[in-house]
Amino acid sequence: MIKKIIDAIDERIGIRADIKEQLTEYMVPSRMNFWYSLGAVLLAIFTIEIMTGILLLINYIPSVKEAFDSVALITGTIPFGWLVRRVHVLGSYLFIITLFLHMISVLFMGAYKKPREIQWFLGCMIFGAVMFTCLAGYLLPWSQLSYWATTVGTNFPSSIPVIGGFMVHLVRGGELVSQSTLSRFFTLHVVVIPLLLIFLIGAHIFAMHRTGVSNPPWTTDTTKIPFYPKFFLGDLTIIYIFLAILFFFVFFFPQIGFPPDTLVRANPLLTPEHIKPEWYFLGSYQVIKIIPNKFLGISLQGVIVALIFLLPVIDRCEERRVWKRPIFASCVIFAVVAYVVLTIWGSYS
Amino acid sequence: MEENLSRRSFLKKAVGIVVGLTAASSAAPIVRYLIPKLSKEGDNILTNADGEPMNEKDIAEGSSFVGSSAFGPTIVVRNAGKLIAYSAVCTHLGCLVKWQQNDDTFLCPCHAGRYDINGKNISGPPPAPLPKYSVTIDASGHILLGKV
Numbered sequence: 001m002i003k004k005i006i007d008a009i010d011e012r013i014g015i016r017a018d019i020k021e022q023l024t025e026y027m028v029p030s031r032m033n034f035w036y037s038l039g040a041v042l043l044a045i046f047t048i049e050i051m052t053g054i055l056l057l058i059n060y061i062p063s064v065k066e067a068f069d070s071v072a073l074i075t076g077t078i079p080f081g082w083l084v085r086r087v088h089v090l091g092s093y094l095f096i097i098t099l100f101l102h103m104i105s106v107l108f109m110g111a112y113k114k115p116r117e118i119q120w121f122l123g124c125m126i127f128g129a130v131m132f133t134c135l136a137g138y139l140l141p142w143s144q145l146s147y148w149a150t151t152v153g154t155n156f157p158s159s160i161p162v163i164g165g166f167m168v169h170l171v172r173g174g175e176l177v178s179q180s181t182l183s184r185f186f187t188l189h190v191v192v193i194p195l196l197l198i199f200l201i202g203a204h205i206f207a208m209h210r211t212g213v214s215n216p217p218w219t220t221d222t223t224k225i226p227f228y229p230k231f232f233l234g235d236l237t238i239i240y241i242f243l244a245i246l247f248f249f250v251f252f253f254p255q256i257g258f259p260p261d262t263l264v265r266a267n268p269l270l271t272p273e274h275i276k277p278e279w280y281f282l283g284s285y286q287v288i289k290i291i292p293n294k295f296l297g298i299s300l301q302g303v304i305v306a307l308i309f310l311l312p313v314i315d316r317c318e319e320r321r322v323w324k325r326p327i328f329a330s331c332v333i334f335a336v337v338a339y340v341v342l343t344i345w346g347s348y349s
Numbered sequence: 350m351e352e353n354l355s356r357r358s359f360l361k362k363a364v365g366i367v368v369g370l371t372a373a374s375s376a377a378p379i380v381r382y383l384i385p386k387l388s389k390e391g392d393n394i395l396t397n398a399d400g401e402p403m404n405e406k407d408i409a410e411g412s413s414f415v416g417s418s419a420f421g422p423t424i425v426v427r428n429a430g431k432l433i434a435y436s437a438v439c440t441h442l443g444c445l446v447k448w449q450q451n452d453d454t455f456l457c458p459c460h461a462g463r464y465d466i467n468g469k470n471i472s473g474p475p476p477a478p479l480p481k482y483s484v485t486i487d488a489s490g491h492i493l494l495g496k497v
Contacts, residue, residue: 148444152459155443173385175421180385269398269415269422269437271444273458289460292474294441 022209024228029215031223032231035105036213037238038098044239045095045246046201050194052088060140062186064179067142068265086250089257092134094246096280099127107311107332110320111214117312119211122204124309129200131280133193136185138278139177145259147266148275150185151177152285159294176268217320282346283339289349393419395434395492404490405432413448418494420482424448424455425492428466432486434494435468435479446479455479 010016059078061070074081103123106112112120139150154177157167173180215222249256261272277285284301291297307314315328322329395403395416403425408414413426415437424437426448435455437445444459454471455464462473469478483495 148459152442152444158443170384267398269417269445271447271458275444275459288442289474294474294476 024232025226026209027224028213028227028231029222030225031216031219031221032213032234033216034238035101035109036231037235038102038105039208040235041098041239041242042095042102043201045091045098045242046197048091049088049095052084052091053190053194055084056088057190062140062182064142064182064266067140067182071141071143082254083250086254086257087246090246090249092137093257093279094242096130096134098242099130103127104332104336108322108329109214109217110322110325112312113315113318113320114312115211116207116214118207119204120312121309122200122207126197126200126204129193129197133189133197134278134280136189136193139182139185140189141262142182142266143262144264144266144270144272145261145275147177147268148261148271149277150181151271152275153277153281154181156288156294156298159298161295178268214320217322276347279343279347283342286342286346286349289346393494395423395425395494402489402491405486405492406490408432411450413450415445415447418482420480420494423482423494424479425484426466428453432484432492433466434482434484434492435464436482437479439475440470440477440479441473441475 006015056074059070059074059081061067071085075085076082106120106123135150135153138153139146154168154171157171158164160167169175171181171184172178173184257278261275264272276282287301288294288297291300317325319325395414395418397403397416400417403414403416408425408427410427410430413424415422415424417423420436422437422445423434424446425432425434427433435446439446439457439459439462441457441460441462444457446455446457446462446464449456453466455468456462457473457475460474462475463471464475464479465471467478468481470476481497483497485493485495487493
């Protein structure tokens with residue numbers, strides 16, 4: 001019966017030929033390894049985030065009076081609500097870690113170089129959109145931690161001369177984090193940024209199809225083989241390993257991402273002690289803390305982001321093998337170590 | 350041929366202008382819709398978290414109170430019998446300061462910024478003093494705040 005339906009569809013729009021050409025018989029380098037599967041892992045986690053997000057939306061109420069109680073209801077009363085919420089939160093952490101790994105592997109393999117500059121630009125935009133949607137989603141539970149972390153986070157642009165104050169006002173929808181901010185962040189988190197991400201991810205995959213997957217720089221073997229079945233099964237295996245890691249933390253360390261201040265309703269008239277942002281913003285937070293001039297701290301980070309984004313324009317050398325690029329490799333390793341150190345420092349300072 | 354090209358070029362420009370005008374006329378109200386209105390200025394009453402006016406008698410000597418006003422979160426301290434009021438919003442990253450009775454300073458719990466009793470930033474990352482407000486008491490004992 002199902003075969004007959006598929007046959008009927010195929011007869012009319014030729015779907016089988018497209019699947020063969022674009023997916024199963026799409027030719028990829030035969031020497032791909034684990035690092036090439038991270039894109040598929042990201043796609044799988046993104047799908048999980050969308051699905052759990054939709055489930056959370058059924059019971060979440062985006063109002064300052066009801067948001068905290070609705071999240072408590074999801075976590076404590078709705079069957080498997082705790083599971084959906086924790087998978088959504090810890091899934092976002094795993095998404096960011098995998099995104100970091102994916103970008104680092106692209107850097108080391110020189111896969112951002114011509115003709116793949118557009119993939120790199122789109123990838124950076126995806127990274128920025130993901131960080132922003134995480135910031136927006138963090139406010140939604142309306143807990144003490146989410147309220148004050150958002151207050152601090154949205155205050156960063158205030159140091160920009162002339163337009164800084166206006167930008168803070170625009171992002172918050174008023175002077176302070178309030179119902180207007182919650183409504184804005186809710187809209188961004190559940191509609192605007194997910195749609196943007198779907199578009200950017202689609203464009204990223206489209207560009208990858210057009211340029212072809214980069215050959216591993218460590219081999220001169222340029223043989224290509226169909227994506228299916230070898231790499232399809234390889235990607236599936238890596239996806240399941242990452243899912244195993246996700247659910248290991250969901251079941252055995254469910255408190256990760258939920259410190260005590262997440263269990264207290266937001267009080268706009270009381271800042272708790274030692275307020276800290278989410279772990280992926282701790283490096284940035286620590287830079288702001290150690291550089292006395294806020295504008296300087298933010299500008300420095302802006303310059304670093306611009307350099308990373310424009311890397312394919314700056315680094316035009318054709319060499320992709322990392323052992324032939326010692327200065328570049330040293331810079332990447334230094335940047336990664338600096339980020340990790342600043343993150344750890346930020347969590348203890 | 351020449352005439353066809355000219356028609357085509359005219360149509361291209363006309364379509365461009367129509368689409369451009371449509372986009373611009375739609376964008377203007379959307380942008381204005383997103384820009385929040387500025388809060389009103391002038392004297393206003395200090396209220397608690399439930400929006401009820403605070404009475405000056407509720408603030409004892411040496412103690413403080415953080416409440417809401419049209420200026421945003423506001424901290425009021427009674428020092429030597431007199432009420433003094435400042436914005437409670439730390440000028441560093443927007444956390445709310447707390448009054449430290451033991452050393453007569455305001456402390457920001459986020460990054461340990463300190464201000465003296467006059468609102469002046471004395472240590473830590475805050476780049477500017479706390480904005481000061483004038484305090485007057487009305488006949489009912491409510492605390493009215495104003496710009497200094």
